[in-house]
Amino acid sequence: MNDPIGDMLTRIRNACNRGKSTVMVPASKMRIRVLDVMTDEGYIRGYENMIGDNGHPAIMVSLKYYNGAPAIREMKRVSKPGRRVYMGIKNIPLVRQGLGVSIVSTSKGVMTDAKARVANVGGEVLCTIF
Numbered sequence: 001m002n003d004p005i006g007d008m009l010t011r012i013r014n015a016c017n018r019g020k021s022t023v024m025v026p027a028s029k030m031r032i033r034v035l036d037v038m039t040d041e042g043y044i045r046g047y048e049n050m051i052g053d054n055g056h057p058a059i060m061v062s063l064k065y066y067n068g069a070p071a072i073r074e075m076k077r078v079s080k081p082g083r084r085v086y087m088g089i090k091n092i093p094l095v096r097q098g099l100g101v102s103i104v105s106t107s108k109g110v111m112t113d114a115k116a117r118v119a120n121v122g123g124e125v126l127c128t129i130f
Contacts, residue, residue, distance in 0.1 A: 004028055005126055006077045012044075016063055016070035027057035033110035034063065034126065037103050041112060043072050043129055078102070078125045088122040100130030 001007055008025045015023035025031060027049060035047045045062035052058035064071040076115035079085040087093075087104075092113045093100055106123035116123065 001026075003077070003081050004031060006080065008034070009127060012061060012063070012072065014076050015061075016072055019065075021063060021107065022099060023061050023063065024052060025059050025061060026052070027059045030105075031059065032109070033105075034103055035059065036118060037101075037110055037112060038129065041101050041129070048081075057107055064109065074100075074128075074130045076128050078127055085125050086123065087125055089117060089120055092116060093128075094105050095128045096130050098112050100128055 002027070003031070008031050011025050013025050031049075032049075035044065038044045039046050040097055043064065045064045047062065048060045050058055050060055050067055092102060092104060094100075094113070103126045104111060104113055104116045104123045106121040108119055108121055110126070111119070112124075
């Protein structure tokens with residue numbers, strides 16, 4: 001697998017489109033950090049570390065719905081393995097005029113675009129969620 005974050009976002013997007021309540025993704029530290037941000041922002045209910053069917057560590061992600069519609073309307077991967085996207089504090093874009101969230105990997109950890117502006121740090125823009 002070349003893009004673990006992109007794979008996780010695709011699994012979550014597909015499960016939301018199918019109306020599933022949970023989805024299993026392989027575990028990694030970066031995926032857990034991204035899921036922490038998504039939980040804090042209210043896009044997913046939470047997650048649980050477990051062991052998958054093949055014996056490898058996995059994460060069970062609980063998806064969130066509101067009136068039958070997924071809380072996540074749109075997810076896009078910005079920085080990809082073939083083209084990393086780094087932005088300074090002044091260049092981090094607003095998602096849907098501030099209604100959405102950009103997840104940024106900074107020197108102070110993985111955080112939202114708003115928290116990165118408050119902390120006055122830039123970094124790699126991993127994905128956008130609306």
